[in-house]
Amino acid sequence: MSTTSIGVIGGSGLYEMEGLEDVNHVTVTTPFGAPSDEFITGVLNGVRMVFLPRHGRGHRLLPSEVNYRANIHGMKQLGVEQIISVSAVGSLKEAIAPGHIVIPDQFIDRTKGIRKDTFFGDGIVAHAGFADPVCHLLSDVLYSAAINAGATVHKGGTYICMEGPAFSTRAESFSYLGLGASVIGMTNLTEAKLAREAEICYGIIALSTDYDCWHDSHEDVTVEAIIQIIHQNVAMAKNIIRQAVASIATERSCSCGSNMQHAIITDRAAITDDVKQRLDVIAGRYL
Ligand SMILES: CSC[C@H]1O[C@H](OP(=O)(O)O)[C@H](O)[C@@H]1O
Numbered sequence: 001m002s003t004t005s006i007g008v009i010g011g012s013g014l015y016e017m018e019g020l021e022d023v024n025h026v027t028v029t030t031p032f033g034a035p036s037d038e039f040i041t042g043v044l045n046g047v048r049m050v051f052l053p054r055h056g057r058g059h060r061l062l063p064s065e066v067n068y069r070a071n072i073h074g075m076k077q078l079g080v081e082q083i084i085s086v087s088a089v090g091s092l093k094e095a096i097a098p099g100h101i102v103i104p105d106q107f108i109d110r111t112k113g114i115r116k117d118t119f120f121g122d123g124i125v126a127h128a129g130f131a132d133p134v135c136h137l138l139s140d141v142l143y144s145a146a147i148n149a150g151a152t153v154h155k156g157g158t159y160i161c162m163e164g165p166a167f168s169t170r171a172e173s174f175s176y177l178g179l180g181a182s183v184i185g186m187t188n189l190t191e192a193k194l195a196r197e198a199e200i201c202y203g204i205i206a207l208s209t210d211y212d213c214w215h216d217s218h219e220d221v222t223v224e225a226i227i228q229i230i231h232q233n234v235a236m237a238k239n240i241i242r243q244a245v246a247s248i249a250t251e252r253s254c255s256c257g258s259n260m261q262h263a264i265i266t267d268r269a270a271i272t273d274d275v276k277q278r279l280d281v282i283a284g285r286y287l
């Protein structure tokens, strides 16, 4: 069995992973604070897995309150090299109906600087390449897995990441259509940025749950409607994960594992021991 693991971050409606063997609940501490919950480790069809519910069990954390840094740091500590994010999103395209799956490959940032989206700062500066913000190989696997699971799936698309927690105004929703975005959510961009800095592959299974509030023949988005669509599709989402895990190559051939090689600009002589210690798990080999 490989020594590395595949991580799954479960979003709204996905708070556990079924079918794991050899299950352990692991409490992880990090220099960036506490993760959303205990990590669940186990084995799925011979592959090591690490699962974390993004908003905590019981869905206790707002999108702005999730400690994304601690979540990604914990994944890295547990040997995760590839993260599958499962998320609920609003659709910004007629063709992406509720119940469809999207594998987004781009982002637009509408967060407000409340959440920490970098491991760097406080004595060390790095600028990660982020033109292609998700792992294209992992995304290909997720797309094929969604097809095999019988989903209607859209490959590629831009995910608008808003701060929330309130949903968008109608004027905002129309403005996002004008930007050509495909879906809207409140979480994935922050995770993708941190996964990139941690040199972890990141790919997204996004379940379209609503048409936000731009569609004149659909009700405006509500939590109730989102939960209903999630419940109708949770078995399919779990099936996509199972299919994907069976075909993910544990030896990576993408560039995600060396993305930060030239990203740190700070003079190494100016990096203090404190900073080195804080960044050890994330970037220790470059310090
Ligand atoms: C439950 S409605 C809004 C909520 O759902 C999405 O969460 P996640 O990305 O964790 O599935 C969205 O981003 C909001 O946080």
Ligand SMILES: Nc1ncnc2[nH]cnc12
Residues within 6 Å of the ligand: 088, 089, 090, 091, 162, 167, 168, 184, 185, 186, 209, 210, 211, 212, 213, 221, 226
């Ligand atoms: N319409 C929407 N806006 C933001 N996040 C969402 N998650 C699911 N639907 C959403």
